[in-house]
Amino acid sequence: MNKIIIKNVSYIDLKNKTHGETDILIENGDIINVARHIPTPAERSAEQTTVIDGNGLVAAPSFVDVHVHLREPGREDKETICTGSRAAARGGFGTIFAMPNTDPIADNPQIIRYVKDKAEHEALVHIAPVAAITRGSEGKNLTDMYELLENGAIAFSDDGNPVMDSGIMRSALKYAKMFGATIIVHAEDKNIARGGHVNEGAVSDRLGIRGIPASAEEVMIARDIILAGETGAKIHFAHISTAGSVELIRRAKKSGVDVSCEVAPHHIALTESCIVGDDAVFKVNPPLRTQADVDALKSGLADGTIDMIATDHAPHTIGEKDQVLEVAPFGMIGLETSFAVCHSELVLGNVLTLEQLIYKMAIAPRLRFDLPAADIKKGSCAEIVLVDPSKKIVVDMSTFESKGRNCPFDKWELHGRIEHLICRGKHVVDQGVIKVGKG
Amino acid sequence: MIKNLISINDLNDEDLRAIFSSANSFREIATRSVKKIPTLRARTVVNLFLEPSTRTRSSFEMAAKRLGADVINMAEKGSSLEKGESFKDTAKTLDALKADIIILRHSHVGAAMKLASYVEASVINAGDGSHEHPTQALIDIFTANEFYAELAGYKAGEGQIVDTEGPGSPGSPIWLDHLAGRRVVMVGDVKHSRVAHSNILAFKRVGAKVTLCGPSSLLPDKPDEMGVDHTTDLDQAIKDADILYVLRLQKERQIENLIPSVREYVRMYKVDEEKLSRNKKDNLLIMHPGPVNRDIEISGEVLDSHLRGHFAASDQSGVAQQDSGRKKNLILEQVENGIIIRMAVLYLLSGAQEQD
Numbered sequence: 163m164n165k166i167i168i169k170n171v172s173y174i175d176l177k178n179k180t181h182g183e184t185d186i187l188i189e190n191g192d193i194i195n196v197a198r199h200i201p202t203p204a205e206r207s208a209e210q211t212t213v214i215d216g217n218g219l220v221a222a223p224s225f226v227d228v229h230v231h232l233r234e235p236g237r238e239d240k241e242t243i244c245t246g247s248r249a250a251a252r253g254g255f256g257t258i259f260a261m262p263n264t265d266p267i268a269d270n271p272q273i274i275r276y277v278k279d280k281a282e283h284e285a286l287v288h289i290a291p292v293a294a295i296t297r298g299s300e301g302k303n304l305t306d307m308y309e310l311l312e313n314g315a316i317a318f319s320d321d322g323n324p325v326m327d328s329g330i331m332r333s334a335l336k337y338a339k340m341f342g343a344t345i346i347v348h349a350e351d352k353n354i355a356r357g358g359h360v361n362e363g364a365v366s367d368r369l370g371i372r373g374i375p376a377s378a379e380e381v382m383i384a385r386d387i388i389l390a391g392e393t394g395a396k397i398h399f400a401h402i403s404t405a406g407s408v409e410l411i412r413r414a415k416k417s418g419v420d421v422s423c424e425v426a427p428h429h430i431a432l433t434e435s436c437i438v439g440d441d442a443v444f445k446v447n448p449p450l451r452t453q454a455d456v457d458a459l460k461s462g463l464a465d466g467t468i469d470m471i472a473t474d475h476a477p478h479t480i481g482e483k484d485q486v487l488e489v490a491p492f493g494m495i496g497l498e499t500s501f502a503v504c505h506s507e508l509v510l511g512n513v514l515t516l517e518q519l520i521y522k523m524a525i526a527p528r529l530r531f532d533l534p535a536a537d538i539k540k541g542s543c544a545e546i547v548l549v550d551p552s553k554k555i556v557v558d559m560s561t562f563e564s565k566g567r568n569c570p571f572d573k574w575e576l577h578g579r580i581e582h583l584i585c586r587g588k589h590v591v592d593q594g595v596i597k598v599g600k601g
Numbered sequence: 602m603i604k605n606l607i608s609i610n611d612l613n614d615e616d617l618r619a620i621f622s623s624a625n626s627f628r629e630i631a632t633r634s635v636k637k638i639p640t641l642r643a644r645t646v647v648n649l650f651l652e653p654s655t656r657t658r659s660s661f662e663m664a665a666k667r668l669g670a671d672v673i674n675m676a677e678k679g680s681s682l683e684k685g686e687s688f689k690d691t692a693k694t695l696d697a698l699k700a701d702i703i704i705l706r707h708s709h710v711g712a713a714m715k716l717a718s719y720v721e722a723s724v725i726n727a728g729d730g731s732h733e734h735p736t737q738a739l740i741d742i743f744t745a746n747e748f749y750a751e752l753a754g755y756k757a758g759e760g761q762i763v764d765t766e767g768p769g770s771p772g773s774p775i776w777l778d779h780l781a782g783r784r785v786v787m788v789g790d791v792k793h794s795r796v797a798h799s800n801i802l803a804f805k806r807v808g809a810k811v812t813l814c815g816p817s818s819l820l821p822d823k824p825d826e827m828g829v830d831h832t833t834d835l836d837q838a839i840k841d842a843d844i845l846y847v848l849r850l851q852k853e854r855q856i857e858n859l860i861p862s863v864r865e866y867v868r869m870y871k872v873d874e875e876k877l878s879r880n881k882k883d884n885l886l887i888m889h890p891g892p893v894n895r896d897i898e899i900s901g902e903v904l905d906s907h908l909r910g911h912f913a914a915s916d917q918s919g920v921a922q923q924d925s926g927r928k929k930n931l932i933l934e935q936v937e938n939g940i941i942i943r944m945a946v947l948y949l950l951s952g953a954q955e956q957d
Binding site for chain 2: 356362364367368370371439440481485486487488489
């Protein structure tokens, strides 16, 4: 019997309402009581109850990150399912989606099952594998979506690559619609982007480096909104980064297209002016944009156009990122800093309330992708994160669980700390640190 | 004390004056029969040229040898880089060999800055992708500045090292105000030109006004944020240019469909006598960083005309015929000044100056 009691915690429910000092009793993976002053269970034989002091903390359904690169199979030097899950846990995530651009690409049931099985044995949190839209993510032939879903795929994406052929994309949407499956779109017109490395604008001018115009993203968002509208399929735009993209999605939602989107913490906290010249930590796709884009993304979060936060956690080896901009791979890690960055930028920045941020990190992803609900109420599965919103932290990459060190927020002073994570009813993160041993 | 020269922005005004002043004194050395001074004796200068170059590398090699340094030339071909040695490891090896100054040319933006982060040695950027080529810009503003200084009555290469402790006297050759207010028109593929990027910074630093001219696909995206004017109309831009700085057209741009064809570019932007005749200024300086694509961005006629000094065409008795016209072709002078400016840069970075 595995018992946990959280004492004296505030919690946010599915209706985004905050409740004051409450106790939560968890037994064998389920919440069996949520009330004030629950007595600590009497100890029987060798049973131990873990007592968590919730004073000053806020409990919420654990976060869900729908965009994570776990790199396994193929690039276990960058990250593994195990280390990625540890990073996720430390970041307060109880569920993460594993993107399919592994090596080999997860475009067949065998890889999906491999990821699921490995996760079952090694991951500290739930891992939902995303399967590729096209074979090899080459954009030419559809994958066996039915079989992939049967084997546990949660959604489809060619992330890392766009589906350049509009006809193929239309077929994919039409086919996915049969199953009510969502296609996660990496919106990038490669012919406009043309091998660019940073945003096209003042910084690409100053560095003399090829830039990626905003239109590279917006053109594909416009295209795929139309295709989704025409086919009736569910579409979700990954990592949007420009003001134009926000506006396109805003209008699409108004006109009834079944569209959702996510934004990454780095796109709301950083701009292209971070890029000085030789630090490839700031190289990411889509690239860091302008202040005007950041402002529009924040407005999009506030008015509901942007549904959720997703980190696009993309670990690389230190050697790979210690290369010049034109050679280094794109990507930043983000699992272990997401809450702190978003809380500091958005909540303390008066863009969202804490409840609204929690909604975007924990509830919206579950609703959009039909994941089991995780409400803090009697009878629910215990998938809970406890945060300390006011705790000041200084980001220290050297303590990260992730293998990646490509973190743009290193040494930043932020407010907001993940104190505890309960996943499957097990106490996985204790006072900010992975708890050794189960339960 | 400046350690690395990666960008023009690394140099303050005092550094610029020191470089110009040293260059002037080094010019005198070139007229001696023994063209060496022992300033960099026992120092090791490494030319790490990972992108093809003859003139820049030879220029740096000459400069270092004139100062008495030991020079090692390394290129990608025939080096361990061909065996797959990483850039970082090559850098660490040079450090272990106790190189004092490394001059790097590389095809990637930021390579010189990256190298500087790996090594103890001083690093001079001889061109990193399309980012910058600071020594070329120094040569160019030095050459242009000298023309106007001479016009104002000062002679180049008097052989005196002017005191750089104080401000020097306004109007003297090393004082930089001869270019203030002049209009520089840069024609060509500015977007992909490291020489253009460094020159924009350098000319603006000495108070000149810069106009970029070329097809819009070959100009920067946000020229206003660079503090320059821009136009796609060369006929218009050339009217009030004091300095016409012509850039080489790289054929890759047609392959990339940034321009439809070389022919189209030549029709619109080739600098020839007809274009030059539209200029209304007292003097028009014609400059080009080299190498030149004769009859593409600049006509053969212009290249072979308007030369001055010992470059001017000689008559049968060997006397140089000075072109008294308003147009002045400074292209060969730029090449000539390459060695003395690079000597001056090596001198500045070596800290030898402080010991004198």
